Amino acid sequence: MHSIDLPGLTIADIPATTYGTSLVAPGLTCFRLWAPNAQRVDVVINGGAAVEPMRQLANGWFEAxxxxxxxxxxxFRLDGDLEVPDPASRAQQSDAHGPSLVMDPNSYQWRDAHWSGRRWEETVFYEMHVGACGGFAGVLDMLPSLARLGITAIELMPIAAFPGNRNWGYDGVLQFAPEASxxxxxQLKALIDTAHALDMQVFLDVVYNHFxxxxxxxxxxxxxxxxxDLSTPWGAAIDFRRPEVKEFFVQNALYWINEFHIDGLRMDALHAIKEQEWLPELAADIRARIRPGRHVHLVMEHEDNAAHLMPSSFNAQWNDDGHHALHVLLTGETSGYYTDYAEDTAxxxxxxxxxxxIYQGEPSPHRMGTPRGTPSGHLPPSSFVLFLQNHDQIGNRxxxxRLTTLARPAALRAAMALLLLxxxxxxxxxxxxxxxxEPFRYFTDYKDEALAQAVREGRRSEFAxxxxxxDPERRAxxxxxNDAGTFEASIPTTVSDGDLSANRRRWLAWTRSLLAARHAHVIPRLAGCxxxxxxxxxxxxVEARWRLGDGSLLMIAVNLLDSPVPYRPDTGPGEExxxxxxPGAxxxxxxxxxxxxxxxxxxxxPEAPQA
Structure with a gap:
């Protein structure tokens, strides 16, 4: 920290490695940019109404x-030529290519002073694409219906600013700016504030492996x-060996948690980060810089089944293994990565x-025999996020x-019961x-036709x-x-829709009854399971049994075939x-x-203690 003197003001400066703009007083803003390859940087204000030179600090930083x-x-104008948005923009005037906006972080008056979050074991996720749900205002309107259903956490797919008006979110380029469309x-803060008033957590999906x-x-x-020296499917790899790069993403995580009161982050495709040793460092940095007493949860997606990162660094990991096995049993599909689950699926x-x-170091046939995973049997069941469907497993088709068009409804309902209990x-x-x-498809809105065509062809060649x-006609x-209709077809019927068909009302009743059972009997006993x-x-x-935290024994048996199997539980099927x-089980x-x-x-x- 240091201070500068301005006419009539003495202002404490922000840390020298803080990204983005800071409103330090009414009518006075500090601009910061890390631009180690630039010789000169100017701030272009209000379309050129003012151009202010930035002074060069140490280690590639510029400030004004x-x-x-x-x-x-x-x-920001670089070397008198190219004008670019702030890479740590807190908001965009419109598109991700356009001007950034100075923001006042205290403009929203929070009402959640009582809120400290919920215990991890109480989490029931509902993953949503904000654009497909009507923007921040549309998601806010859905919250009461989701809370009544028994959802305790909404997970927003990435909202980082992107070009155009529609995108999955995993092509974001301005990690700090909520997408203007x-x-x-x-409005995002109001959404989160409303969720907290309904006793719901809000998680945000963030992408730290590529732009x-x-x-x-x-x-x-x-x-x-x-x-x-290293590339990824999305271009040059981010260099997490550099302290400035690591700090950019730590500040981003803390920005969502501290300024927006986000309750947890789901970190996308962490296996794609070369410097795996940074991951526990990232988690430790985040946890060290949040208010004591808050429940803040970190969830990772990691194709390598990185059990060693749980639970000390991350609360849980998405369990793709569980999804893949259930998908094979429900649909019979065994191509692609489902090859790894085609044999001995039960x-x-x-x-x-x-x-x-499932894979804890064994060779993966899909990966040409390469070992995958690390041992996970020592972890509690709550270290794994299980699902039958998510944006990847639907949208990558x-x-x-959706499974509703691929599996028998009765088998899918039984699988949902397994999931929720x-x-x-x-x-x-x-x-x-x-x-x-309704399907959930991969969608974009690129204005550059060459890029749109490359994405179009890449999508089709991916399945060749x-x-x-x-058949080329089938691929075509x-x-x-990039077609707007692809996005429009992906807008789903949701819990809050008022004119549900009879079939969808039956599904909703099924889900509600399962979540009621989970809240009443499983969640209170889940810690220590x-x-x-x-x-x-x-x-x-299969049959599975777990010893819950209070000593109770939970046993679930499920049959995803349409014919019966011999079965007598050794605990007795008493109605008590x-x-x-x-029905009829x-x-x-x-x-x-x-x-x-x-x-x-x-x-x-629990078993009675012996005398």
Whole structure:
């Protein structure tokens, strides 16, 4: 920290490595930019009404104090030529290519002073795409219905500013700026404030492994932000060996948590970061710089099943293994990465329910025999986020089909019961509680036709290796990501829609009954839960048991085949122990079978201490 003197003012300066603009007094803003490859940087205010030179500091930093206030549009001019938005812009005037805006972080008056978050074990996720849900205002309107359903955490897909008006979010280029087409920063804060009033957490999906292909100017003035010896599917790898780069992303995480009161972050594709040793450092930095007493949760996506990062650094990891095994059982699909789950699928599901990950160092056939994963059996079940559907597993399909169009409804309902009653942390994708059938496709809005064509062709060539897409005409039918209709087709029916069909009302009632059982019987006992055992009952049927934190025994048996399998639980199927059943499951157990598409969940009280 240091101070500067201005006429009539003595202002404490912000730390020398703080990214972005800071409103330090009414009508006075500090601008900062890390531009190690630039010789000169100017701040261009309000479309050129003023151009202020920035003084060069040490280690590539530039700084200027300018008499302007909140709402002022600005760009940085590099070496008298290229004008670029602030890479740490807090808001954009419109598009990600255009001017950034000076923001007042205290303009919103929070009402959640009482809020400190919720325990991790209480989490029931609902993943949503903000654009497909009507922007920040649209999501806010959905919150009461989701809270009544039993959702305790919404997870917003990435909202970092991107070019155009529609994007999955994983091509964001301005990591600090909420996408302008979704609403204002204060509207996002109102959404989060309202969620907290409803006792709901808000998680944000962030992308720290790459920037999108359009609108990222860092390479022009901060080339050392990226490595010149390593590339990724999205371009040059970010260089997390550099302290300035690491600090950029730590500040971003803290910005969402501290300024926006976000309750947790889901970090996308952390396996794509070369410097894996930075991940526990990142988590430690975040936890060290938040208010004591807050429940802030960190969740990772990591294809390498990085169990060693839990639970000391991250609360949990998305359990793709569990999804893949369940998807194979529900659909019979075994191509692509489902190859790894084609054999002994029920046994693999047992391992998932008992130990978390299926691949814990074993060779992956899909990866040409490369070992995948680390041991996870020592972790509590709540270290894993389980799902039947999410943005990846639907949207990465050529046509974005949901399981409601791929699986038998009765089997899907049984699988949902397993998802929502097991001790792993459940995630539902938007529309899933009502059995939505609308696809969720990959969509963009690139104005550069050459880039749009490259994305279009890349999307179609991605599926050329699949037998069903060998025919060029079949590949040509894959939806164009840049077509507005691709996005419009992806807007789902949701819980808050008032004119649900009878079938969707039945799905909603099913979801509500399952979540009621989870809240009443599983969540209160989840802390301290450990796996007991799991066993195969048939080609599509398993039983799993867990010892809950209070000593109770939870047992779930599920059969995803449409014919019964022999089954007699060794705990006895007494009605006094019944937690949940699909229609006729308890009767079937008395006959020694688990019916087709059936599930039964029993809860046995703690064993009495021996005299």
């Amino acid at each position: 104090y300018v008499k302007c206030g909140a709402g002022t549009p600005y760009l 979704y609403g204002t920063p204060d 999108g292909p359009d609108g990222n100017y860092l390479n022009t003035y901060a080339r050392t932000f990226f490595r010149d 046994a693999k599901l047992c391992r998932c329910l008992e130990q978390g990950f 050529a046509f974005g089909e 097991s001790p792993q942390i459940p995630l539902l994708f938007m529309g899933e509680p009502v059995g939505a059938t 290796a699949f037998a069903e897409f060998e 039918a894959i939806p164009d990501p 450990t796996a007991d055992r799991a066993r195969v009952l048939g080609s599509h049927a 122990h019944l937690l949940f059943e699909t 308890l009767f079937g157990l008395r006959e020694g079978v688990l019916p087709g598409d059936g599930l039964i969940a029993l809860m046995m009280p």
